[in-house]
Amino acid sequence: MSNQNIKPTEGEMEILQVLWQKGNATVREVHEALNKKDSGYTTTLKLMQILHEKGIVDRDTSQKTHIYRALVSQDKTEKQLVTKMIDNVFNGSAARLVMQALGNHSASADEIDEIKKYLDSLK
Incomplete structure (x- = not known):
């Protein structure tokens, strides 16, 4: 399979x-x-x-x-599961997923800095 x-x-x-x-x-x-x-x-x-x-x-x-x-990579598996979750749970909105995740779990200062850098790179 x-x-x-x-x-x-x-x-x-x-x-x-x-x-x-x-x-x-x-x-x-x-x-x-x-x-x-x-x-x-x-x-x-x-x-x-x-x-x-x-x-x-x-x-x-x-x-x-x-x-x-x-036999499957962690990165590929995570991407596939997140895509499925965005489509099925958050009606295709990655922003809703991120806001829900950050609202439910406290991120460290380092993690927040990393997220900000990632968001800046998308602009």
């Missing part, structure tokens, strides 16, 4: 975040990084198997312990 249209669930996104950070990881390493009290090892394993079936992660089975790695 092609990963052109990535649609990971919330749980799958959490796993992808770990794989993007670590590069390669076993199910045990991902499970421990998630540090979820309400979720068992088998749940993490099943989600990683689903990600593999979707073509979003690769699995090296050459050793006893299987090693997983993301």
